[in-house]
Structures are given as structure tokens and as C-alpha cells.
Amino acid sequence: MNSTLQYWREAATLILAAGVQHGNIIPKLASQMSLNNERRKNTFDYEVLLLKRSQKSGFMPNAFVFPGGAVDASDFSNDWIKVFERHTNKPNFGLGVVRQPSSTRSPMFVTDRRKFGSLIPGDVAFRICAIRETFEESGILLVVPDSDEADTNQNLINAYEQDGEEMAKWRVEVYNNPQNFIHMCKELRCVPNIWALYEWGNWLTPKFSKSPQGRRFDTAFYIACLQKKPVTVDDQKEMVSFNWWTPQEAIDEYKTQATWIPPPQFYDLSRLCNFTGIHDLHRFSHNRGLEGCERWMPVVVQAEDGAVHTLPGDELYPEDLDVTGQSHKIYSINKTIDTLVQEGGHLHRLLHINGLPTFFINLQPKFNHVNPLILDLSRNAETKSKL
Template structure:
């Protein structure tokens, strides 16, 4: 746990995807109205409607009393606790794996380009647990606290997991998360973990289970810009995990007041219909998933992509010609390296070197990309069937696709991406 950070608290979030098991009308603690093809909402939508999804994403609504993003729908997650870095985890994991990587796959990203949340030497901070392990523990613990979903490896499953870790060429199946622990026992431990995060260690010891850190794949890393959500700012790593079926879910009625299992496109459509609010990182990540409507494809993609590592993104706030707020991302033409999180330089409609989230209204966001990636992050372009869509075609050594939503529907976007990163060139044109 890095207590020396000046601006941000370290945190972890879990994007939890699960295959459909029941009808959509019984997957939620609340009702979600979505647009149907041809409806007025669908016809004016800037967001994709895709009925083909065979999986849902877990979204949790924060309490109105929350000090950070009250009432927002978020992925499960929270601030790292010192117990997530406790040396007691060494005894728990030693039955199966050893440090320093604890059976996790190696990331090919060079250490000097790794985000600080992973590159920081935790031994120098007094912990033998590396960030790659501790932040996965944090994401799993917070998911259990907030939603009741517990992702663990039982004593009986340890042998098969050990064999699969040794077979590095094997494709790992979707996680079948059947927790063979009585519901009363789970409820008891959930209460205890909510009271004190260190009880998560006690629970694993007494139930003889391991936090399933191997099912979580590194996805992205976002930092909170200045002045957006009160005084709190977070350096948050996003993981993703794919489950075969939707698990039993129950909100904690404290920090979380509702839960929702819905497809990425349904969530985005409902956001635009002003049924609820999601923050830009959730909007962005859900948009990435809209090109992977099948769970197995998402699982395979996220598993392979994770070995590439991720970039460290701090949105910088600016204004456009109409005084609307715009989030600039690393690689944008006007992106400022000033870590205060504010750009003192305005932008105009002619600035096309942008990977932007243009918030013309509370419930409308527009994203444009025309920038050089710092590494092959394997993003996914969004193909939206309306005149706000920009479709990007690539000639590349390896597939690198990015979210592309156009602010202007009247002009093409052109750009070159350095061959250093495996992409020869790209041209973005309007449909």
C-alpha cells in the first residue's frame, strides 16, 4: 500500500461478465428500460444497440450518501486496504504457488512503461506481495463486499488449477463459479469482511479457499481528473473476469443500493435515456466491449490482451468552441502533461488529434480517437449505424483497434500511427 502518493488513492475495479442463465426480467434488483430497434430512442441514439449479446455485465448503484460519485452506476471495486498487501497471504498461497509472480502469467510490457500501480517496488514499501497480486485481492474482496459474489478456488480445485498453470499453451475455459459454501456461512463472512477488510484473510484460512487471482485479467488503468467528483482522486486498475453463468447477487444496502446485470449496449442505451449515470471510464470500457457480443470471444480476447499490459490514463479537462467540457487522453494533440488534470489550452472543431469524450449534456458523451498508442493495447473500434460513426480501417502487423466516435459528422479524420508499435498506418473515414 503506497501511502506516499500525493494526489491519488490506489484502488481496483472488476468488470464482471457472465453468460445468460435466466430471463432478462429476473436479473436485476431494479427495472432497466432499453431501446428496441426502430424505437424513437434507438433512432436518435449515438450508442450501439446490439441484441446479440450472450452475456451481461454487473453494474452497482452507489448510495446517494456516497462521498464519491453518489448515485452513479459503477463496476464493483474500491480502495486498496493494507491487508491486501499483508504477508499473511504468503502462507495462504504457498499451498499452490510461490512468489514473486504467484502463478500469474508474465506481462510482456517493459517495466519502464508499466503503470506505477504495478511498477512500484512493494518490497521497498514493506510488503512481499506485488501489486499484480494485491490489487487482484482488493478487486475480489470489494466485489464480495458489495455484491456478494465470491470468486475463490476451493481445496478440491487446487490440483486442477495447478495443472492448468503449468500448461502455458492451454486455453483456459470460462470460470464455472459454483461456490460450495452454505449461504449462511457466506453471509456471515460478508458481514465480517465489510466490518474489517482483514477478515478476508481469516475467511480464506478458515474456509480453506484461495482468492481466484488467476481468473482476473488486466484490462486498463484510469486516474481521476481534478475537480470532477469532489476531493477524492483514485489511481484505479481495471480487471475483467468472465463467468459461465450469472452468480447469485445481492447488494449490501450500505455503499451499494441496487445491482443490475445487463448487456453493454443496454447499459449504454439506458444511460442515454437518462435512467442512470455512469462515469466516463465505465462509458469507455463498456463501449470497447460492444464489438465482442459473445462471452467466449470476450474471454479469449481479454486473456490474450492482458499479457500486453496497459497504459496509465489521466484525463485532462478542457473546453471546446461551445464551452462544453472535453476529456483529453494521453496521445491527444492538446493533452497537457500537467498532472493537475486541467488543460489551460482551448480546443476548436478543427482539432482532430483527439481521443475525446465530449460531454455536450449530462447523459451524452462523444469519443474521438486519432492518436498514437504507446503500446499495443488491443482496443476495439465501435461500429455504430448512424452518421456519427467513424469507421477505422487498419493495415497492421497485428490487430490494433480503437474506440472511434466522431464529434463532427462532416469531416474525415486522417492519421498515421508509428510502425514502432506494429501499426503501419490508419485512415478514418465517415460512413
Template sequence: MNNALKHWKEAATLILAAGQRVGADGLLSRTSLTGTGTGGPGSGSGSHLPHWSRFDYDVLLLKRSSKSGFMPNAYVFPGGMLDSSDFSSEWLDVFKSVTNSADFGLRPVRQPPESRPQIFSTDRRQLGSPVPGDAALRICALRETFEESGVLLVLSEEEARQAGEDGFKDEMGRGLCRAHQLCSDELAKWRALVNRDPSNFIRMCKQLQLLPNIWALHEWANWLTPAGRPGARFDTAFFMCCLQEVPDASQDEKEIVRFQWSRPSEILQSYRARQLLIPRPQFYELSRMCCFPSLSDLHSFAYERATEGCEHLLPVISKVERHTALLPGDKHYPLHISRQTEADNRTDFELNDTPNGALHRIVMSDPYTPTLQITITPKYNHLLPLIEPASSQDSKSKL
């Protein structure tokens, strides 16, 4: 962990996409945010987002407790803060079959070091960690996903050894990865232990001869909590992972009170219908995912794009226009913004100026009615979110 950070705590999160499971009756088995399974809110309302039925995969969302100190009642991707155990030297023994590979066999990123987000560019070895930073961030995302949802993404030692011999090609030559299926009692026992002490994740992997499947996680984004929010702020690495089918999941009844597997467009339609609350990063990334109704296409894009790197996305809130969050590339985004020493990075811009110029912003008329205004070209071969016309947004917000 980087204890030198003054205003952010480092975290990792996992966008988990999974193909719908087909039951014995030949029907898809899934959970719907609306509880009907026959259509999402806003169906037939003229939305330009892909209709939810076009998607052949679901995304895992977890509802945070109302007592949570960060984003209470919001639906989020699984994830959480980095722990010192994620950098423990004991992982060298767990990964002994692949430690002869640079960075545990993870692919190098082409993004120039000077433009890399700090959470990825920090030299963890200089901070005393024997584990490469890219590996520790993925270990954290997998551990937190297991703690919060019970989904365990691991490989046996034999699978990892074979993958290392094959050069970790295309998610270890296996295509889309899968969740490991322990018996329910064994899974519950270890989940409780890991929730009690994150270092038990290492102990579990050692005893069961498993490796966290860090190679199935692809670098996707980096979001930072903007200034002005009460409580903790987070510098979070986002990873994308695609599974062949939806695994079993359950809430932890502590931080998480509910889980849902639903299609990206269905989630956004439910959000606009005020049936659930999602934070800005979830809204932005789900809108990006709407560009790919096909799980195979999403997986291919995420895998190929990941070695390009990503931009750090620190929203800057206007002191004048408090409902507007600027993102990098916007004409009013500060040219020099500190992630280390300034507790309050905000700007005094007003929106009554000329409409010409680059736009990259999220405008929130209320917590359930966001509007994306984007005219920039994304960096690092990434996607722009699929934007819904304002008229369609307005019609759904009244449902």
C-alpha cells in the same frame, strides 16, 4: 499501498462479464435495466451499436448510494480502495501452494517498465509488502466485489494446487471461471465480517481453505480521476473476468443500493435514454466491450491481450472547454503531465482550431450525452471503443 501519492488513492475494480443463466424452463434468467426483458431503450432507433439481443453475456453494474461521497447515484463496476490487509504477510500462508511460483503464478507483462502505469510498476516490496503488487491489486478487486455484490471468486486449495502444477495455463486449464457457492447463511456471515474489517477476507480464506482466484482476472485498463473534482481522486486498476454464467448477487444496502446484470449495449442505450448514470470510465470500457458480443471472444481477447500491459488513462479537462476530456494521444494532451506533484493538471486549449491531427477525447454536452472522438491507434494491442454516430446518439437522447 503507496502512501507517497499526494493526489490519488489507489483502488482496483472488476469488470465482471457472465453468460446468461438458463432456467429449468429453458429461458434465460437475467435482470434488465428496463425491467421488460424484451428490448432495451433505443431498440429500432437506428443505433450502430450491436443490438443488445446479440450479446450472450451480461455485465455487473452496481448503483452507488445517493449519500456516497464519490459518484453518488452512478452505476459502476464493483471495486474500491486498496487496504493494508491486501498486502498482508498472512496471504503468504493462504497462497503457500503457489508461492514457489514467481508473482504467485501470474503471467509476466511485456510492457517496458518505464511506460508501465505507476499503480502496476510500483515495487511493493520496497514499500514493505511481501505480496507482489499484481497479486495485491487482484485481491483487492475480488474482496471489494465480494463486499459490494456478494459474488465470491475463489478456488479450493486442491484446485489451486492442481492449477499450479499445470502452470496456470489458460485460467488454470478451466476455461471460463465460476463463482464459489457457499450456503447463503455462511456467505452472508462472512460478507458482513469482511465489510466490517477487510482483514477478515484473509481469515475467511484460511478457515474455508480457499484462495482468491487472482488468475481469472486479466489486466485491462488504468483510469485516474481528473483534476478539478471535489473529494477523493483515485488511481484505479481495471481487471476483466469472464464467468460461465451469472452468479447470485445482492447489494450491500450501504454504499450499494442496487445491482444489475445487463448487456453492454443495453446499458449504453439506457444511459443515453437517461435511465441511469454511468461515469466516463464505465462508458468508455462498455463501448470497448461492444466490439465483442460473444463472451468466448471477449474472454479470449482479454486473456491474450493482458500480457501486453496497458496505458494510464488520466483525463485532462480543458479550463476553456470544460465539457471536453482529453485522453493520452490527443493532439492537445499535455506532453508532460505529473501524477505525483501537481494537484491540478489542466490545459487551456480551445477547440476552434484545425480539425486535423490525432483525437482521443470524450465530449459531454450534458451528463447523459457523451461523444467519443477518436482517430488514434490504441497501444498495447488494445481495443478502440465502438463509436455510435452522432445522429443515432441524438435520437436516443430524446427518448
């Protein structure tokens, strides 16, 4: 891991989508899920896992987020060389080489980890982190037998399901000491299924306050598609509950203010609305996996009567942006929200119109990605877009 970072920690997050033709849930949530099913829209044939953070959490308390967390030194441990020994002679352990020029690629991906004593490429270590954190927070384990070839894991996959009691013990041990994730893989003769994870995005936490203790993360976002929903159990520590929602259901929950979903998750859930089928989503993620991604830090610009959440490319996005946040500069514009909506221009922003979050985007996405799409399923499934 990069021990020289001063303003943020490296982290990894996993967007986990699963087909709904099958699946199971723990009994204590059966009645709740049955109620949700009555309201469920049938457009999507998959759901996405969102976990609710504890209200005691020091980072985004009570927020519904994708599983993930900060990188641990063990994710870059050279002990992984033995676990991945059948793949270490391939570029990025069989992941391949991203086509994005290194000059435009996020520092977290292009940093040479050998200068920190690690032989584990960042593209590998961040996926290990996302898989480990998903296991800790939800009990879902994405590993494959160590005898598998990398190219056999390019289709829709299933989570690892073995003796529940044994896996529960390993989950506690990994939570208490991430180094035990390596020991678990060695004992079970398995490897983290890094090949099932596809690069999706990279978000940088803004500076929320002048407090030097404010947590900031440089987070790699990955996506993985499962054939069916695995057994899911929250950890009752960092995560106090979970929901498998279709992308539209999650967005509807956010719009009714029943849940809080942070902007990066809301943005990416809206991106997922472009794909109503799990196979289409998987195909897109697989085909785009080596294209690369942009590194985005949201910036709030204060208008006269509200806030504009801007992203790179928006004409209000600051050209003199201080990503470190040390200047504590406040960005503002002497215009109303309505005026900004009418003026148009280069748009890559999130506004709250009549209390509802709405994207205004007219930029072409880079690296063969897609822009957010908002579906209004209450109007005969017609598509509404702000693209």
C-alpha cells in the same frame, strides 16, 4: 500498500461479464428484470455487472460503476503467503510476467512492495482487492479450492456458491474488517481466483476541485468472464442497487440520461462492444492479459461552447499536465465544438454532440488493446464507429 502516496489512493476495479444462457437473480428484482428483458437486445450473449453507488457516497454518488474499491493494508498482508503457499514460488504467484517495459508501466504495478514490508506483489494484491470488494458489494465470491492449480482457472469460471447463510455472515465480517477475508479463505480452504482476472486498464482520477479532501484514486481495472450469472445481492450500504446489462444496454441507459456512468466505465463498456460473445471476450482478455496497459487521466479542455474530455494522444491533451492537480490549471481553447469536429487531427476524446456522448478516436491502441466501438442496434444492427 504504498503508504507514501500523497495525492491519491491505490484501488482496483473488476469488469465482471457473465453468460446469459443461465443465471438467477434475487426474487425482489424479478419483476424489474422481466420488464428489462422485453427491451433486451439479443446481439450479446453476456451481460456486465454495474452497481449504483449510494447518493450519500463521498465519491461519485449515484453513479453506476463496476465493483471495486480502495486497496486495504490487508490486501498486501504477508498472511496471504500461507493462503497462496502452493503458488509463491512462481512469478507473481503464477500470474506470469507482464511484457510491457517497466519504464512505461504504471507506478502502481512496478513499485517494489518489499520496501513497505510486504512480500505480496502488486499484481497479486490488486487482484485480491478487486475480488474482496466485489464480494463485499455484490455477494459474488471468486475463489477456488486451495488444491487447484493456477492453469486450471484459465477457462470460463463460475462464482463460488455454498451455504447462503454462512456466506452472508462472512460477507458482513469482511465488510467490517477486510482482514477477515484472509481468515475466511483459510477456514474455507480456498484462495482468491487471481488467475481468472486479466489486466485491462489503469485510470487516474482527475482533480475535480481545489478542495484537498477531494478523493482521487489510481485504479487498476481487471476483467473476468463467468459462464453464468451468479446470485447477486447489493449491500445496501455503499451500493444501493445493481443491474446486469449488456454493454449496449448500459450505454443506451446512459444516453437516455436515465443513469450516470462515469467516463472510465463508459469508455470500457464501449470497448466491450467489440465483442458480442462471452467466449470471444474471454479469449481476447486471456491472450492480451500479459501485454500491459496505459495509465490514463482524463483532462477536460473548455471550448467556446462546451467541454472536450481528452485522453493521452489527443492533440488537445496538455503536454505540461500536472497529474497531482496542485496547479489547479484550467485548460481551454478558443474554438467551438463544431470547429474541433471538422478540423480532425489526432483524436482521443469524448464529446457531447446534440446531447449524446460520442467518441472521436483515430489512434492505434497500444498493448494489443481495442478502441471503443459504438453500435447502433436500432439500425439493423449496423456498426457505427468513430475510430
